[in-house]
Amino acid sequence: MTISGRHFLQIPGPSNVPDTVLRAISMPTIDHRGPAFKELFSHVLTGMADIFGTSNQVVIYPATGTGAWEAALVNTLNPGDEILCYETGHFSSLWKTMAEKWGLKPTVIAGDWRTGADPQKIGEALAADSARRFKAVCVVHNETSTGVTSRIPEIRAAIDAADHPALFMVDTISSLGSVDYRHDEWRVDVTVSGSQKGLMLPPGLSFHAISDKALAAHEASSLPKSVWNWTEMLAAGRNGMTPYTPNTNILFGLKESLRLLNEEGLENVFARHIRFGEATRAAVETWGLEVLCTNESEHSPVLTAVVMPDGHDADELRKLILDRFDMSLGRAYPNSRGRSSGSATSATSTISPSPEPSRASRWDCSWRE
Structure with missing residues (x-):
């Protein structure tokens, strides 16, 4: 449904x-x-x-x-x-x-x-x-x-x-x-x-x-x-x-x-994306999940990759969310199929793959608040 x-x-x-x-x-x-x-x-x-x-x-x-x-x-x-x-x-x-x-x-x-x-x-x-x-x-x-x-x-x-x-x-x-x-x-x-x-x-x-x-x-x-x-x-x-x-x-x-973009002001746009990215990562960590990026200074403000726990398939999660909530999440890339999922924060917010096979998927959020 x-x-x-x-x-x-x-x-x-x-x-x-x-x-x-x-x-x-x-x-x-x-x-x-x-x-x-x-x-x-x-x-x-x-x-x-x-x-x-x-x-x-x-x-x-x-x-x-x-x-x-x-x-x-x-x-x-x-x-x-x-x-x-x-x-x-x-x-x-x-x-x-x-x-x-x-x-x-x-x-x-x-x-x-x-x-x-x-x-x-x-x-x-x-x-x-x-x-x-x-x-x-x-x-x-x-x-x-x-x-x-x-x-x-x-x-x-x-x-x-x-x-x-x-x-x-x-x-x-x-x-x-x-x-x-x-x-x-x-x-x-x-x-x-x-x-x-x-x-x-x-x-x-x-x-x-x-x-x-x-x-x-x-x-x-x-x-x-x-x-x-x-x-x-x-x-x-x-x-x-x-x-x-x-x-x-x-x-x-x-x-x-x-x-x-000019109406909001580029500096405000960048700050909003940083804020959303930080909030997304805080939520991921609160859930006990793992953010794919391991370097604090290299976290994308607009793309957050989340590693799925062992025993859970991100592709199955993506299908379930599409079927139940009419929401499209991004597919995984070849070297991370099924292992990673994610949450996005802004104009190009994405969830991205993990380096290990069979645990990846990604998603994106809309640009405007």
Whole structure:
């Protein structure tokens, strides 16, 4: 038996979309080559630069975050380039796999799926690279599959301490708009993000913030890029346009989601997520359960992974909750099937997997209180 009413979506993403954003998306479709679109697109480009914390022009693709991963690689690298990746969970592993498909050569620093990327290990790997073979360092800021954040400013400091010229690429798909992030201040070269989490939108848009150093690498890059090409995207964007058909109605939604974020104030948004995350972890510990993340300073404000006790299957729990309460919880990822469940706290709150097989599942909460 299910409970009637609106379906309660608590998966890692897409997250719940506020009603005002849904109404904005339902606006009549406009001419994407007309003045109304130019005004809309220029507005959201400026707004997204503020969210990223960059003074450079951002890129908006009609694609998912996975597309933005690929775009980051092909716009800056060359066939056979070596890159350094840190395994913090499922999505960091997928980025590595994508790099291999493009003929790149990733070196992976193995992680335990319970902690973030270790700045010291990254620094040591770069210091040992006397030939400067690594052309990029790829890190996930907020790992959706584990509820663990990585310390981006400390990783930047480790790269600097090694005096290494590698580009610094960061995935913020489950953190941007929910967790404090500063592209320019932290001197990230390419920041990747998507629309369906902290930006409170359906899937369908992805984003890049780009440093001047990354733009210089782009000029020398020889990987095929076609629809991802920064040169074409940036040139069109300077005129408030896109080189091909954009996702016009989701851009209406983006304008509204930016209004909501700015109305509350980003600092207040971040503080609310921290408060919800702390409350969630306190509840988990009171229940006698185990939070997956083991480093207090790396707890995600928006994703809380909870390890299910022995003898309990998270997939069965997820099915029971869907059947009885019409609530969707996120599925587990491959290395944690059935063992972990969780509680989320905000725009992209997730429950994430455990490093052991057969005990994982995850869920998400809506963005608004």
